[in-house]
Amino acid sequence: MSPHLYHLRRLMTLGCLAAALVLSAAAAAPQVIKTQHHDLRIVEIATGLEHPWSLAFLPDGSMLVTERPGRLRIVRDGRLEPQAVAGLPPIVARGQGGLLDVALHPRFAENGLVYLSYVGPGPGGMGTEVARGRLVANRLEDVQVIFRLEPKTDATRHFGSRLVFDRAGYLFITLGDRGEMERAQRSGDHAGSVIRLHDDGRVPADNPFVGRQGWKPEKYTLGNRNMQGAALHPQTGELWTHEHGPQGGDEVNVIRAGVNYGWPVITYGVNYVTGTKIGEGTHKEGMAQPLHTWVPSIAPSGMAFYTGDKFPRWRGDLFVGALKDQMLVRLSLDGEKVVSEERLLKNTLGRIRDVRQGPDGYLYLLTDEDDGVLVRLEPADGGQDKK
Template identity: 45%
Template structure:
């Protein structure tokens, strides 16, 4: 049976009053560089060993940005058709754990049509300025509405991958239905197959790819380099945004258990905690709209090691969630002065932090340590 490392995380639930008290980070602790400006709805950034950054654009383009700032397009001929509607389109790009040797990348995209669309996982080989050997690895259960796609990818230590999937919005009760992929995390091998130790393999009423269920829309996923534990950031509706520590086979409650309100301000559920359902380790009400997740493990900011970084769309900043020995001890907000929606965050090999903002005129930012004055 698959096991994921567990860490002692102190639950820290924020009320509206507590949210007002969250401090802004001291701007003198970091320098913000604009690597690229004028990006049209970027969604994900991956950092290549040679220093290039690959950025997906939601309408279906892949941009390469050299260390010098020079831009070029990656040829996507042969990529399957992408469903583009609302917030649906080309989403994630992630490097294979053995990328330096095999050149493989993984992309997610919406596919299908309005009224019947899902999230697709594709693998391809990056060959300089084009993708080769493009292969569809996985298609999720179709849903009736656009959006709530999930679409983030992370690799576990055993090199199996986690793909996050949303609940389909209008079919949110399906997040509790084990026979489909809606509102689930799925675990696959690098060929797109469910590993034999997935928690629901052998259950005739369950999709064998499922790792956990009861999610609304997971748009952040990361593996803790310290212990291999899997954490996600999850959109609630109006409130009820969450950080969750994933247990194989765990049920995370949506929509039976949630701290969020519906968009009409009606209660989604009377239950915020319930036996048999996993509780979040951190919850935000009102919503900040967490759109990504990373754990800082670089050398530039040693005092940040082990902290979570959460880009927030609605809040227009990046949350730094401070941890000590795996316990959450506080929060602060980075980049709030820019007043930009934040879409993605990645930690580069040199310890710098790359952040994508969101929208039709977005930026790729790089955070570094100030150079000491002589």
């Protein structure tokens, strides 16, 4: 080979290597996502999660993540601990059921109490339960079941299961209708309602149905289909939820004592497959109208109000994960009115199961996949307002 040809080939090889390095660096660099108000970067925190469902932030900066098959995991120093937390109660992982939400007691720093919602076995089949235990190292101790849905059945869907403590320390539990729609209107049935309890499971004396014959005293509402998002409004302190409609008719509601939210008597959705009407229409006296609806359905799950300083133009907005359309929805609010909607990250991450604001002011998302991920959304624009 001539010296000239040798040097030419060497230059070509070096050029190809340089190009490959540039492409590799570009692939490794976080993608910038354009939105109306802020440009974002998606930062991967943990992978290899099996259908993660919920997230809670510990005071030391670690995170608790639930996996629907029945494992509670710890993410510490940006790394998923290999061993799951021990000491969990018996869990049934079937259909949409398994280990679901996780929440910390408002005084967790003092008492170490962690609350879990999950599907537990019992007479008649299975149903949503809530247990609490003290987190000691990598184990839950002194575990107590403080709530069991009654009656239990063999149905494998619509468990609801979000847990939220309000400012007075009451625990709210959202429940689905278990796929048996008529249960949401039954007074003696927990299904299709919001439950309100003291932190130890006792029933508050001022619950709306306490002392009424035939009513479950734990019930705070009725007429809800399947609530998989719940959060306290940062100004009013009221509980907001969203729920899955059938074919269309997903709802956002403000939860108030004793209110009937209508399902299945009124709904903006229709029957699957046939598209026929459900119930009596969209309105009925004595039944609440939703604050916002989605038709067609987005299959909402997870919900958080943004109050941080990383994304200043999002402050006060409501964020909702979506399973069906694999996206994050931002709702801009004026009091209890939705004034605009922006759809973010569509088909970028997968099915978004949970949305949380971290103590650092970033947004965190979980994807409901066989190989689910925990990601953090950070401003690519330095948190500056886009003009």
